[in-house]
Amino acid sequence: MRCRYLIFLFCVISSSAAAGQAPAGDADGDIQYRQNVMRALGGHTSAMALIVTGEGGNERDLRVHADAVIGLAAMVPSLFPEGSDAGRTNALLDIWLEPARFRQRLTEFERGVAGLGRNIARGRREFAQAFQALAVACKGCHDRYKSQ
Template identity: 30%
Template structure:
């Protein structure tokens, strides 16, 4: 093989490989940002559930809107092969991707119905815990316990 062509091919391969790795770490970062946002929005709402924070309908609605929006984006951010690197995602995700995606679909639809059902503190306390139960279900099966 022509030496220059070989060098070009090698460079191309390295760049291609690096791009793939970068894209992968990108996707990990993206999903972590969305999930961290879930956590940050849920924390004060948890305080309202416990009674340590005052009830704030707007904050509850903001959390539910974010769940509904991001839960639709998240399944695509777990492509095959993105189980390595700085991630707590367990291989179980890709062994049962349908179940994993189904939990996000359930979260999105639960959040949408709760958004409509929650109008005051009483309806909040009745409806919110059911929405976030899916978070725990998913963590139990698909997230590394560090």
């Protein structure tokens, strides 16, 4: 039963993605892609938060989440193509109006991600600090460039 439910869920998810069926370069497709990659980042960081705080999960899974964040983070600079400001998005126009400042947020984020990578094999405390620094970098960009 559980397995069938999972398959059902997968179909629902896939069909809603297909409803987007945007041709390459379409703004809606770019916006949906950005939001999905961000949600994936959110899923991994939220899961890591539970492990880091000891509230749940398994410490041995930290590396999987950290590797996923590192991989996804490399996509972030390309998630804001021209034209993807218009549509159902919470991305603020300033991203495209002040690219140099936006770039600073990206650099801070990249630093945070690099810190996470460096500290994965160190102690729990070092990792927790690096994780917190990364969360600050996520928030730093959201506060300035994301509505809500």
